[in-house]
Amino acid sequence: MTRNDKTTIQDIAKRLNTTAATVSRALNDHPRISKATKEAVKKMAFELNYQPNNIASALRSGKSKLIGVIVPTANRAFFSTVVRGIEEVAIQHNYRVIISQSYDDPKKEEETIDALFSARVDGIIASTGKKTLVFDHYRKVIEKGIPLILFDRGNPELKVSQVLIDDYQGAYQAVKHLIEQGCKRIAHFTSVNKISIYKDRLRGYTDALRDAGIDIQEELIIESDLQLEDGRICMEQLLALKQRPDAVFSSSDYGAMGAMQVLKENEINIPEEVALVGFSNEPFTSYTDPPLSSVDQTSISMGRITAKAFFDQLNADKSDFTPQKTILSPQLIIRGSSQKK
Structure with a gap:
């Protein structure tokens, strides 16, 4: 056998002078196979660098023990922590996750779903991209009978289980x-208004102002991609107004961080002159100067509950399954960027 040849169950069986069926059962920990045989098979498999064919196994058993997880980006603490929560529960069920990033690109999202189909995943967990306005690729998942769970960025059009934060x-x-x-002149950084989380955050902003008898001023509501540079641009736009705001509520910590940089560069005191609150409670919010107030999204719990929703659906009677919507309560973490003395 050359180094490029792939070891098969038959190769292991030949070395041990047994049958391929016995090797297969031993590798799958079958109760009728003796402990000594299992140990001998696993030792030989290790020596021959045997790699199981998961696709073939999935075809035989009907389950790959794989969950596809699609996130907009993995380098955000929120998404990486949600994935951690998903993995914690998945491992308990002897499942593994395949993590893919969409980069908020609908085409990449569609290609990722096709790739996950090819990998024969048992289900898909996803947070939809900001730019995804047509959801036919997600409907394909549903039509194939594959469990689909949405988290954080849900969609009311898709009749699937969803785990969301109460963004409003x-x-x-x-x-x-x-x-x-x-504060009486409060600005708001928002994003694509077709995405439910940003619509709900905008609605929470406007309702809080109305309930306090404060007029809503369109010039103080700015839409962007909510990255750090967007926060800088938005804050510069606000400072160019005849009357600048005395506070900013950003739908992203990164947008709030960009605003903080511009305020400090202009020697504007935070929070006395302009107070700041972000959203997500990213790890860096504790280390800014001053520390940034933010809305915590309970990401680890979201991940665990999302994974539980997947296994609930996987083990349910398909003819009797009803999608569930779980809404988690957020927590406002108040720090120096908004707490006035």
Whole structure:
């Protein structure tokens, strides 16, 4: 056998002078195979660098023990922590996850789903991209009878289980806090208004202002991609107004961080002159100067609950399964960027 040849079950069986069926059962920990045989088979498999053919195994058993997880980007603490929560539960069920990034690109999202089909995953867990406006590729998942669970960025059009944060309540709490600090001219950084989480955060912002008797001013609501550079541009736009805001509630910590940089460069005191609150409670928010107030999304719990929703569906009677929607409560973490002395 050359180094490029792939070891098969038959190769192991030949070395041990036994049958391929016995080797297969031993590798799958079959109760009728003796402990000594299992140990001998596993030792030989290791020596021959045997790699199981997961696709062939999936065809035989009907299960690959794989879950496809699609996130917009893996380098955000929120998404990586959600994935950690998913993995914790998956491992308990002897499942592994395949993590893919869409980069908020609908085409990449579609290609990823096709690749996960090819890998014969038992289900897909996804947070939809900001730019995804047509959901036919997700409908394909449903039509194939593969469990599909959405988290964070849900979609009311898709009749699937979803695990979301109460974005409306998180935004309402943030703006209410700013109002309680004496702020009256509060700006808002939002993003694509067709994405439900940003619509809900905008609604929480406007309702909090209305309930406090404060007029909503369109010039203070700015849409962007909510990256750090966007936060800088948005803050510069606000400072160019005849009357600048006395607070900013950003739908992203990165947008709030960009605003903080511009305020400091212009020697504008935070929070006395302009208070700031972000959204997501990214790890860096504790280390900014001043530390950034933010809405925590309970990401680890979201991951665990999302994985549980997947296994609930996987083990349910398909004819009797009803998708479940879980709404988690956010928590406002108040720090120096908004807490006035």
